[in-house]
Structure formats: structure tokens, C-alpha cells
Amino acid sequence: MDEKEVYKAVVDSSSDAIITKNLDGIVTSWNRAAERIFGYTAAEMIGRSITTLIPTDHLNEEPKIIARLKKGEMIDHYETIRQRKDGTLIEISLTVSPVKDKNGIIVGASKIARDIGKQKEYERKLIDQATELEQFAYVASHDLQEPLRKIALYIQMLESRIEARLDSESKRYIEKVVNSSRRMKRLIEDLLSYSRANKMEVKEEVDLNQTVKNVLGDLEAIIRETGAKISFEGLPKIRANAFQMHQLLQNLIGNAIKFHGMDSPVIDVSAYQDKNTWVISVKDNGIGVEPQYHEQIFKVFHRLHGQDTYPGTGIGLAVCKKILEHHGGKIWVNSSRGKGATFRFTLPVGNISEK
Amino acid sequence: MKNRSGVKVLYVEDDASDADFARIALKDIGCENFKLDVIPDGEQAINFLTGNDGATTEPLPDMVLLDLNVPKVPGKDILKAMKSSDHLRTIPVVVLSTSKHQKDIDDSFHLGAAGYFTKPTDFEEYKETFRAICDYWVHKSQLPSKNPTIRI
Numbered sequence: 210m211d212e213k214e215v216y217k218a219v220v221d222s223s224s225d226a227i228i229t230k231n232l233d234g235i236v237t238s239w240n241r242a243a244e245r246i247f248g249y250t251a252a253e254m255i256g257r258s259i260t261t262l263i264p265t266d267h268l269n270e271e272p273k274i275i276a277r278l279k280k281g282e283m284i285d286h287y288e289t290i291r292q293r294k295d296g297t298l299i300e301i302s303l304t305v306s307p308v309k310d311k312n313g314i315i316v317g318a319s320k321i322a323r324d325i326g327k328q329k330e331y332e333r334k335l336i337d338q339a340t341e342l343e344q345f346a347y348v349a350s351h352d353l354q355e356p357l358r359k360i361a362l363y364i365q366m367l368e369s370r371i372e373a374r375l376d377s378e379s380k381r382y383i384e385k386v387v388n389s390s391r392r393m394k395r396l397i398e399d400l401l402s403y404s405r406a407n408k409m410e411v412k413e414e415v416d417l418n419q420t421v422k423n424v425l426g427d428l429e430a431i432i433r434e435t436g437a438k439i440s441f442e443g444l445p446k447i448r449a450n451a452f453q454m455h456q457l458l459q460n461l462i463g464n465a466i467k468f469h470g471m472d473s474p475v476i477d478v479s480a481y482q483d484k485n486t487w488v489i490s491v492k493d494n495g496i497g498v499e500p501q502y503h504e505q506i507f508k509v510f511h512r513l514h515g516q517d518t519y520p521g522t523g524i525g526l527a528v529c530k531k532i533l534e535h536h537g538g539k540i541w542v543n544s545s546r547g548k549g550a551t552f553r554f555t556l557p558v559g560n561i562s563e564k
Numbered sequence: 565m566k567n568r569s570g571v572k573v574l575y576v577e578d579d580a581s582d583a584d585f586a587r588i589a590l591k592d593i594g595c596e597n598f599k600l601d602v603i604p605d606g607e608q609a610i611n612f613l614t615g616n617d618g619a620t621t622e623p624l625p626d627m628v629l630l631d632l633n634v635p636k637v638p639g640k641d642i643l644k645a646m647k648s649s650d651h652l653r654t655i656p657v658v659v660l661s662t663s664k665h666q667k668d669i670d671d672s673f674h675l676g677a678a679g680y681f682t683k684p685t686d687f688e689e690y691k692e693t694f695r696a697i698c699d700y701w702v703h704k705s706q707l708p709s710k711n712p713t714i715r716i
């Protein structure tokens with residue numbers, strides 16, 4: 210086989226349509242995949258205008274494509290709609306490159322068209338499923354809250370009325386109901402914030418120093434109780450959702466306090482800039498996380514300790530992860546058992562002027 | 565100045581449990597003299613307030629407690645209707661809702677609500693809420709705007 214035959218074999222066996230056209234948009238070659246994808250034979254298409262394939266509401270694309278080709282530009286994976294011979298529409302991804310003659314003058318274009326109908330359908334299905342799941346979580350959480358609120362209120366009212374007549378065992382039962390309903394309330398609220406995490410707008414200027422100050426205010430009781438020492442310095446201003454930044458730092462600092470060892474918690478929040486990314490660390494001297502759990506702890510409902518030792522719903526870090534994904538960042542932990550933990554997360558450097 | 569006793573309160577609430585909590589909370593904090601009428605849907609509430617229900621002999625309430633999520637006519641529309649009516653405008657409306665959304669809170673105040681409370685999950689908080697509502701009422705009733713001679 211000479212070189213030309215090899216090329217022809219490659220073109221013919223491709224599963225993508227490979228088409229060439231001149232600068233007037235007239236088709237000059239048409240491979241087998243093009244026949245299969247668009248339904249026209251090579252004999253039908255060669256010599257005809259490429260606009261044969263373009264639905265009327267997409268006709269304005271062709272002059273733009275030609276204009277870019279004339280400037281020597283390539284069109285890479287442009288997703289659009291084309292029309293088959295039988296009139297049906299297909300979703301394709303187009304890559305168009307200018308073809309030059311031996312003098313370097315652009316004389317036409319080669320066009321690779323991939324049928325992305327199945328891929329698009331799959332993407333749409335995935336998005337539908339994710340949306341449905343989120344809506345379900347949201348509605349379920351809302352509808353679960355109301356009956357729970359009533360259980361909690363009635364049992365408290367019952368207790369206050371008959372408290373004097375209750376033996377210690379009965380009091381314990383009531384306490385269990387009250388505690389269980391409180392715990393379920395927290396679970397529902399956390400689940401709700403998890404399902405909302407990627408729905409919030411990211412557009413405000415947020416000073417993370419101020420966020421940490423607010424968080425420390427909210428955590429005042431537990432800080433006093435545990436004697437925690439928390440330092441922070443030089444945190445950036447970023448473009449973010451203020452509520453979620455508060456939630457993120459409250460979860461991380463709250464965890465750093467909660468999972469303390471024999472010593473009082475000592476926590477440091479710091480930041481450094483690495484090119485276009487801020488890396489923010491929350492370092493503690495607590496019980497640490499064994500390396501085999503470093504990934505798992507960011508999953509919903511994943512907990513490493515019993516309710517009795519360290520209470521919680523197992524949603525906090527999952528919410529952190531989702532908030533950061535929503536902000537275009539990442540989160541991870543460096544830690545080993547008994548040696549404290551450093552949670553680090555990244556956020557893109559916004560176009561905010563430093564003071 | 566209005567006495568704490570004999571204050572007529574209309575509570576627009578479709579949830580019987582919440583009406584229950586309100587009554588018990590009022591009783592527990594010693595605000596039994598609040599006469600609480602509960603109306604379970606928005607349409608009935610409007611009819612009652614505008615005297616279109618045939619019970620025109622019934623005097624208007626001194627205050628309205630309003631759940632936002634009630635059947636037929638939503639709470640915000642009731643609020644709007646009251647604030648655009650000459651003889652209902654001066655009745656203070658306090659919203660009592662499960663919603664913590666800032667939009668619901670802002671909307672309510674923009675429409676003229678005098679207060680906004682989220683329905684508590686804790687009974688002690690419930691009592692506190694109603695104590696605040698009672699105190700608010702006494703406070704509000706001393707304002708000069710309640711005096712017919714100083715109408716604006």
C-alpha cells in the first residue's frame with residue numbers, strides 16, 4: 210500500500226465523519242462515516258454545498274466558520290445541530306481545520322464531525338437524575354421537619370405537665386425521645402444544607418478574616434468550655450458565597466475543637482497564595498485521622514466515632530467538600546492518628562483588589 | 565391604654581397543632597386573657613376581617629397572628645389586603661411561620677408586618693415567642709397612633 214492508500218483506509222474506517230470542502234463551502238470529499246451519520250452518499254454530496262446539512266435556524270454558523278478558517282483559525286469541538294438526509298436532526302461535535310495548498314494559501318477545510326447524540330442523551334439523563342435527587346432531598350427534608358417539630362413540642366409539653374409524677378425510668382424514656390428528635394432535627398438540617406450546597410450564588414466579596422471572627426463568635430460556648438486557643442492571620446478576600454464560607458469554616462474549626470485529645474485544642478488558620486489559587490489551612494493538635502480514612506471522611510454520613518464519644522451527623526465534611534466544588538476548589542486532610550490534623554482547601558484567587 | 569386582659573387576637577393557622585401550642589403557651593405564661601380565635605384558611609380570614617362572612621356583629625381583632633402558608637389565600641396576600649384597607653390597616657400583624665428564608669422575612673416586613681417569628685421547635689422557645697408577642701402588644705397599644713385624636 211502506498212501512503213495515499215493508507216490515508217484513504219484510515220479515513221474510510223473512521224467512525225467520525227471526515228469531510229473536506231473548499232472556501233465556497235462546496236464539499237470535495239466525503240467518507241463512509243459521513244454517509245452513515247448524515248445519510249447522504251459521497252456521490253450525492255460531492256459538489257454540493259455543505260449548507261445542505263445545516264438546519265435553517267443554524268445557517269448563520271457557516272459564514273462565521275468560513276471567516277475563522279480564512280484567518281487560519283481552527284474550530285475545536287464545536288457542539289451544534291445538523292440535519293440528516295431524512296430530515297432528522299443530530300447533535301454533533303465539529304472540529305474544522307483550514308487546509309493549505311503547497312504555497313501556504315488556505316484553499317479549503319477539513320471537517321471532522323462526531324455524532325454525540327448518545328453522549329448528550331446520557332449527560333441529560335445524569336443531570337435529570339441529579340436534579341431529581343436534589344429536589345427529593347430538599348422536599349423530604351422540609352416535609353420531615355414539620356412532624357418532627359410537633360413530636361418534640363408535644364413530648365416537652367407532656368414532660369412539663371407530668372414531670373413530678375414520673376419515676377426515673379419514665380423520665381429517661383422521655384429524655385430519649387427529646388434527644389432523638391433533636392438529633393433528627395440536626396440530621397435534617399444538615400441534609401438540607403448538603404442538598405442546597407451547590408445552589409447558592411457565588412458573587413460577593415468575602416473577607417475570610419471576618420468570616421473566622423464571626424465563626425469564633427458562634428462557637429464561643431464550646432471554645433470557653435474546652436479552653437481552645439485559636440489563631441488566624443493573613444486570610445484572603447475572595448469572591449464567594451458568604452453564608453457558605455461561614456458554614457465551611459464553622460465546620461472545620463468546629464471539628465478541630467470537637468476532636469481534641471487530652472490537651473486543650475490549639476488551632477491555627479492560615480493561608481498562602483500559589484499562582485491563581487489560595488491554599489487555606491486549618492491546623493489542630495487533636496486526635497487526628499488515620500490515613501486509610503482520609504478520603505472517606507468527606508462522604509455523607511461517614512463517621513469514625515460513636516455518638517457517645519464524638520456526637521455528630523457525619524454530614525459536615527461532605528458539606529465542606531460540596532461547597533468547595535461549587536466554588537471551584539478542593540479539600541483534603543493531612544494527618545495521622547494522635548498527631549493532629551491539617552485540613553487544607555483551595556479557592557480560586559478572585560479579581561478582588563487587596564487593601 | 566389598653567389592658568392586658570380582653571385582647572382579641574385572630575390567629576390564621578391551618579395546622580391544629582400550632583393552634584394548640586399557641587393556646588398552651590399563652591396559658592403557661594399567664595396570658596390567658598388573650599382571646600384567641602383560630603381561622604384555618606386564608607379565604608375565611610379575609611371574609612372575617614372584611615365582614616363578608618355575615619358575622620358583621622363580630623368586632624375586629626386587636627391583633628392578627630399570621631401563618632404564611634395557609635390554604636386558599638396565602639398569608640402574604642392577606643397581609644397585603646389588610647394593609648391596603650382603610651379600616652384594617654392599623655391592626656398589627658405578626659407573622660408566625662416555619663420559614664427561615666430571608667425572602668419571606670423581607671417580604672413580610674415590606675408588606676407591613678409588625679413582627680416575624682419562626683415557629684420554634686423547643687417549647688421553652690415557644691413560650692418565649694408568645695411572651696414577646698404579649699409584651700409587644702402591650703407596648704404597641706401605648707403608642708400614640710392608637711389614639712384616635714392624633715390621626716395621621
